Amino acid sequence: MKTLLIPTDFTYQSLQSIPVIAQQYYPQKLDIILVHMLKITDSISELLMLSRRSAELRHIPDNFYVRCRELEKDYSHLINRVHIDIFYGSTIAVFNNYLDAHQVDGIVAPHDNYQLLFKNSIDPEILIARCGKRVIAIAETPGSMANIITEESELIEQQ
Numbered sequence: 001m002k003t004l005l006i007p008t009d010f011t012y013q014s015l016q017s018i019p020v021i022a023q024q025y026y027p028q029k030l031d032i033i034l035v036h037m038l039k040i041t042d043s044i045s046e047l048l049m050l051s052r053r054s055a056e057l058r059h060i061p062d063n064f065y066v067r068c069r070e071l072e073k074d075y076s077h078l079i080n081r082v083h084i085d086i087f088y089g090s091t092i093a094v095f096n097n098y099l100d101a102h103q104v105d106g107i108v109a110p111h112d113n114y115q116l117l118f119k120n121s122i123d124p125e126i127l128i129a130r131c132g133k134r135v136i137a138i139a140e141t142p143g144s145m146a147n148i149i150t151e152e153s154e155l156i157e158q159q
Helices: 012-024 044-048 062-074 092-101 124-131
Strands: 002-007 030-038 079-088 106-108 134-136
Touching: 002 012, 012 030, 012 062, 012 079, 030 124, 062 079, 092 124
Parallel strands: 002 030, 002 106, 030 079, 106 134
Antiparallel strands: none
């Protein structure tokens, strides 16, 4: 089983490459880690609260979680698991420790319209270029930053 890291800005474009990449690794199943990268703060009070990590996770759209579960289900023959995480750090040493801890085999390059979501978000390409892991380039992904599902299904009362 291979583990791939995909930088994410929690948009549909972050997920578009997953089926294509999973098919490239067939018959091996993949563990996919979707990661948004943040600089660690200098504030002592923020460092004390860092373990809670709920502030950033609250910004992930519910539709993003739904789409991740759909990908796991629809491509269960190719994907073992899709995991969403936040990486805190800005040095190559910390990033390499993160990659080793998660046994990452390769990194997918961020999509073309990748957005920095928070004031302390960092460009993933800076760390990816220096980490020494294999980088998997993907074709250009059309579209712009948007929620995963633009229409919510309507609930209908049954009589």
